[in-house]
Amino acid sequence: MSKFIFKCFFLICFLFVGVLIGMQHANQGIVDMKGHEKESFTSPVGMKQDEDGNVEATFLGNEVESQTLSEKKEKLEEMKAFNAFSSIGKALAELIEGITGKLVEFFASLI
Missing domain, CATH: 1.20.5 (Single alpha-helices involved in coiled-coils or other helix-helix interfaces)
Structure with a gap:
């Protein structure tokens, strides 16, 4: 019985080390794909509010223009x-x- 427990413990430790090595390898792959070693990854969606109360949004680095719903509705009605x-x-x-x-x-x- 003690041999079985020792083998299981050894196998669990071996697999845990393998998982840690795999995580390190995956992290290195992500850094290689990104092209630089900046520690903090930027968020794909960002929202900022300036002192005037206007909200600016960015999506994947592109600035999104804000339009009110009534303007969009008028635009759709014009398109017919x-x-x-x-x-x-x-x-x-x-x-x-x-x-x-x-x-x-x-x-x-x-x-």
């Missing part, structure tokens, strides 16, 4: 985008709604 699938879906939904309404009325009249 037509989506064929949307109109087909609406027509199909109205047709199915009408048919099911008529069926419900018919079965209700029988009862």
